[in-house]
Amino acid sequence: MTMRYMSALTAAFLLASAAVTDPALAGGPVTPGAVVDADWLAEHRGEVAVLDVRRDLESFAGGHIPKAAPVGWDAVRTTRTIDGVERQKVRLAAETFQRLMREAGVDANEPVVITSPGKAAGQITTQARLYWQFAYYGHDDVAILDGGNAAWRAAGHDLATGPAEVSAGDYTAGAPDDSVLATVAEVDAARTNAGVQLTDNRPMAYYLGLEQAGYVYAAGHIPSAVNVPFTLNVAEKGPATLRDAESLRAVYAYQGAPMDLAAIAYCNSGHVSALTWFVMSEVLGNDDAQLFDGSMHVWTQDESRPVTNPARR
Known part of the structure; x- marks a missing residue:
């Protein structure tokens, strides 16, 4: 893995300098780095899948980024046997992770931004853990939203309410890295x-x-x-x-x-x-x-x- 962290402003300058208006068409990632801010996401919302990972899925309907898909924290880790030993709270097997991401509407090679309620460090950790599993299965066009939904709201962007509207995706997990x-x-x-x-x-x-x-x-x-x-x-x-x-x-x-x-x-x-x-x-x-x-x-x-x-x- 290499460092993909930069501000949205820096990323915009680099893209403009290279005369690239659509990084996806240029064969590069859509996300400008491993961290994006709320304003970048608002501008590029139609280009990425937004996954909202949280412990309390019932709270999702009370406020979320428009068109985000909920991902239950309990589904991100599992108990499974590895090297002949049963282990708790560990990474999902490839087929399980693939199914979870498809249920969340993620398509193959689709750029992803991961958010959470964003009110405490413990919520940001869930974003990082899901990011790591994407990295482990070879999906690199992924970023976390710095500050999660709390930062989205603080930046003046509206939250949507009600249940999620998610169509199944065709995401495919790659070989483990x-x-x-x-x-x-x-x-x-x-x-x-x-x-x-x-x-x-x-x-x-x-x-x-x-x-x-x-x-x-x-x-x-x-x-x-x-x-x-x-x-x-x-x-x-x-x-x-x-x-x-x-x-x-x-x-x-x-x-x-x-x-x-x-x-x-x-x-x-x-x-x-x-x-x-x-x-x-x-x-x-x-x-x-x-x-x-x-x-x-x-x-x-x-x-x-x-x-x-x-x-x-």
Whole structure:
């Protein structure tokens, strides 16, 4: 994966400089980068599929971007057997993801913008997780709407109400791109590899072993991991929008995860760490960033794997 983050203004300037009025006709992506703002989406709404991912699907009818399709958060991840072990809250199999996207009206090669209610960092993480699954199955013309529906409304654009009107699409999942996925073996090797930095993206209480998710079988963190809580990525005063790249780069470096190192992001399941992967890979340009799908849930399924717990020495 390569960095696709730029402002809509920068993208418009580059397109104008190249005398390209329709990037799709030129064989390039429609989305100008991995992040778009509300005004860009309003201008290009007819060129993209908009997917609204949220936990409470009943709330969709109360307000959504016109012609957006709802995607239930519970449908984005699943329980499935991988490498002979049942794992919770992990990526969908190709055929399952393909069916979900077709039900949401996505067509083959269609550009996609992913939104959410956009009121908190936890909602932005769902956008990043769905983005990651598109990346994993080889669909690159995808962006997230910075700040989600809250930013759309703050920019003065109207929300629609009522049920979704969605026609089935013909989206086809591609071959998995394993470059964005960290395996257990790669995580294990990273513990002693100075060239790969493990980043634990949970709140500090989980990192320190003071709290523990029910589906994680040992409290604490993977040895050598540094703590970069996912909430640092987002400014939550008003719509939950990404912080500027310069600030993010400085914070990651200060926390021990400079972008000149390969990096593996993890959390309890691979949910909130998808936002950290997104920032490292798509915003800060770290081509060697990966997501550990299953994260601490998968790591602690084997009790022989080491876990550092400062709270219970």
